[in-house]
Amino acid sequence: MEFILNIEPVAKCRARTKMANGSPVTYTPTKTALAQEWCYREIAKQKGDFKFSPHSPIKMEVTFYRTKSKWLKKKVFIPYLRPDLDNLTKLITDSLIPQRSTQEIRDLNRAIKDAGKAINPNPKTLARLHKRLEKAIHFARDNAIMPDDAAITTSIERKRWTDKEHGYIVITLDEDKEIL
Numbered sequence: 001m002e003f004i005l006n007i008e009p010v011a012k013c014r015a016r017t018k019m020a021n022g023s024p025v026t027y028t029p030t031k032t033a034l035a036q037e038w039c040y041r042e043i044a045k046q047k048g049d050f051k052f053s054p055h056s057p058i059k060m061e062v063t064f065y066r067t068k069s070k071w072l073k074k075k076v077f078i079p080y081l082r083p084d085l086d087n088l089t090k091l092i093t094d095s096l097i098p099q100r101s102t103q104e105i106r107d108l109n110r111a112i113k114d115a116g117k118a119i120n121p122n123p124k125t126l127a128r129l130h131k132r133l134e135k136a137i138h139f140a141r142d143n144a145i146m147p148d149d150a151a152i153t154t155s156i157e158r159k160r161w162t163d164k165e166h167g168y169i170v171i172t173l174d175e176d177k178e179i180l
Contacts, residue, residue, distance in 0.1 A: 001145075001173050003046050008167035009064040009159075010035035011083030012090035032091065039095035043171070047145050057153040057176035058146065064088050064169055065162035089157045092171060096146050108133040145173070153179050 013032040017024050028036075052058060064085075112129045115121055146152075153176045162168065 001047065001050055003043055003169075003171040003173075005039055005042050005169040005171070006166065007035065007038060007042075007169065009066055009083070009088050009169055010091060011087035012036070012094065013087075036091055036095050039092065039169075043095060043145060050145070052146055052150050052173075052175065054150065056150050057179040058150055059154040059156075059174050059176040059178075060093075060152050061156045061172040062089055062092055062169065063158045063160060064167070065160050065164070066167045067165070068161045085157050085159055088159070089155065092169065093152065105133065105136045108136060 010031060013029045015026050015028055017026045019025070108129060112126065112133065115126055115129060
């Protein structure tokens with residue numbers, strides 16, 4: 001299965017921590033979060049009904065085509081400078097799993113647990129939370145291209161320059177036949 005994402009390659013940034021009301025809060029930088037969400041949505045749109053079977057080893061090939069800055073010397077033929085290839089790849093691998101729905105499932109499970117601990121738990125509230133949890137689980141299952149128990153066993157990454165006006169990413173995912 002091949003995906004072409006028309007976005008300038010963005011590296012996955014390290015999580016940031018700040019103090020808010022006297023306690024530390026960890027967050028993902030906005031540029032990274034937006035790029036990851038956009039890549040996830042584009043992959044989900046292009047994949048259609050395609051899914052890998054459970055327990056399948058996956059071979060991933062990713063090529064990042066970047067636009068060459070005008071200030072670079074003409075002698076530079078390979079994009080070996082920043083961003084690092086592993087950080088570019090990390091954003092793509094994280095985009096294969098629906099992060100937002102995973103966080104929503106975690107939050108709903110916590111809310112159900114807290115509501116159940118109440119002295120007089122409201123059955124309507126619990127029923128509503130269970131229904132939202134079920135929807136979130138179905139969304140995550142339906143939109144994830146990789147099942148939870150599948151694993152990327154082979155990864156090939158490349159950085160290249162492009163002659164086009166903007167960068168893009170080409171992702172190829174197949175079952176890893178060498179493992180089977």
